[in-house]
Every structure is written in C-alpha cells, then in structure tokens.
Amino acid sequence: MILMKRGLSSLQRGAALLTSLLILLVLSLLAVASMQNVSLQERMVSAVRDGQIALEAAEFAAREAELVLDNNTVTLGNFGVQTGLYEKATAPNIYADATWAPGSGSASIAATGFPTSELAVAPRYLIEHVGQVTNEEQINDMAVGNYGGAGAAGPPEGFRIVAWSSGRTGQTRRIIEVYYGKGS
Template identity: 85%
Template sequence: MTNSGLSPGYQYGAALLTSLLILLVLSLLAVASMQSVSLQERMVAAVRDGQIAREAAEYAAREAELRLENETVTLGDFGVKTGLYNKATAPDIYAATTWSNGSGSASIAATGFPTSELSVSPRYLIEHVGQVTNEELINNMAISNYSGGGAAPPEGFRIIAWSSGRTGQTRRIIEVYYGKGS
C-alpha cells in the first residue's frame, strides 16, 4: 500500500466538501427550474383565460346578429330599449358601467354560453348606423337578404360584444359590422 502522506481523515473531509458543493449547485438549478415552470404555468393560464373571453365575446356578437336576423329587434327599439342605440349615441365601450351586470347596465347579457367557464355572462350592445350606401362597405359587410340592384340600401349595425375570462382579470371586446337588407 502506498501512503500519500495524508491521513484518511483529511480525505473524507475533502469528499464531504466536494459533495456539499455539488448538492448546492444542483439545489440552485432545481429552484431556478421551479421558478421558470411557475412563470410558464401562469402565462399559459393567462392565454387560456384570454381565449375563453374571446370565444364568449364572439358568442355574444353572434347572438346579437341572430336577434337582428330573426327580427326580434325592430328599428323602433333603437334609442328606446337598453343595449340598442341610435348612431353615435352608444356609451363608452371602455367604461366598466357599460358592461356591468346591474339593472343600470347599458348592455344586454348574452344567454346560453356556459357561465361556469366565466366570472360573469358575456354582454353586447347594438348601434344602428343607418342605411349603408357605400358600395365598398356593402361588399365588406355580412349582409343578409340583400341582392343589390333596385332594392333599398341595407340597414347597417355596429355590434360591440364584451366578455371577461374565468378569473375576471382578462377582458375582450370585439366589434362587428352587420347589415340587413330588405
């Protein structure tokens, strides 16, 4: 056996110190990895919340289109009923009171969307913008029952739909222009 001149006690201390340093480095790597995973998990949750809010707002806009299409709303209702406005009289779409659930709300609650997915029901409002005579607008709008030619110009509507996500922290507002010919 060869003896390096060091007693066995010194060798064990060096191995312990080396092991502790390696454990410290591995612990730091594990903590940094956990923080990264936690941040990524929050980002994914925020994206999902935004997607749910957007889908609910699109659902509300489609419900408004169906109300116009099925003629459950008449031109005489605009300016008289809640959520139905004449041109340039719609409330501020960024104000919280416009989309509140209370009796003083300036919007209409959409029905049928699974409310278990949302903190509050999606809402919409419809603004009657008048007859659409610009041919470019007519070509770019979703207009039902309009063949052009000698028919009267279609009536134009601006639909604004709002929804929050599951947590209530995410909000989405979409705007749709809709035309209805006679």
C-alpha cells in the same frame, strides 16, 4: 507514520464532504430555478387559455346580436329606447367597466346560452344603429343579409355590434367589434 496516514485520510474525507455539499448546493439552486420557470410557464399558459375562452365567448355574444337583428327581435324604433340598443354616435364608451357591468343599470345586454361556468361574468353585447348603407363598397364590407342588390326595396341598414367577455378568472377581457348590415 501511522498517525500521518490517519490524518491524511481525515483530510480526504473532509474534502469529499465539502465537495459533496458544494455539488448539492448547485443542484438545489438548479432545481429551484427550474421550479420557478415551470411556475411562470404555467401562469402564461393559463393566461392564454383564459384569453381564448374570453374571445370565444365574445364571438358568441356577437353572433347572438346578429341573430337578434336577423330574427326581427328588435325594430328600428327600439334603438335609443331599450338598453343595449343605441342610435348613431350615442353608444357608451366601450372601454368603461360600467358599460359591461352586469345588473339592471348596465348599458349592455347579457348574452344567453354560453356556459357561464366557464366565465367569471356572462358575455355581453350592445348594438348601435349606424344608418342606411348606400355605398356599394360598404355593403361588400358588411355581412348583409336579405339584400338583393339593385332590386331590393332600399339600401340595407347598418349596425355596429360590440361584444365583451371576461375569462374564467375575470382578469382577462376581450372586446370585439362587428359591422353588420340587413337589407329590407
């Protein structure tokens, strides 16, 4: 009788060990799945932040291009002659990497003033002169500076500004397009 109790007790201990191992296995699988989920969420948050930084830098570059036009830093004679300044329908493909590549052969202009430690590459822009804007609806659609309406010397000049920026990693890119008008 004593032997049976010991044998039964061993079986109970074996069953408890097996049950404990199964529970430990299930908990380990849950922990691994949870870690993978957290890792995925971390990558998604990083990508969103990277995209926001790239968009902010592209907006900065577009604003810098507007200031270049506002401050009369360039004249209409510079278009088609200087890098980054194009006549109507002569701008390069804005989706080509070569358009935004840094360096002396680039088809775009590097924006200055944005903290480059936040980006893989400094933001860039190009400006295309699209001609005089004569339609009143087009004038209202553009941000026209120095235009007094009917009393102005002539219709405003229209410009297409395209700004590009990378994110921190260089994997994210944002391109924005702004139409801008300047009265004479």
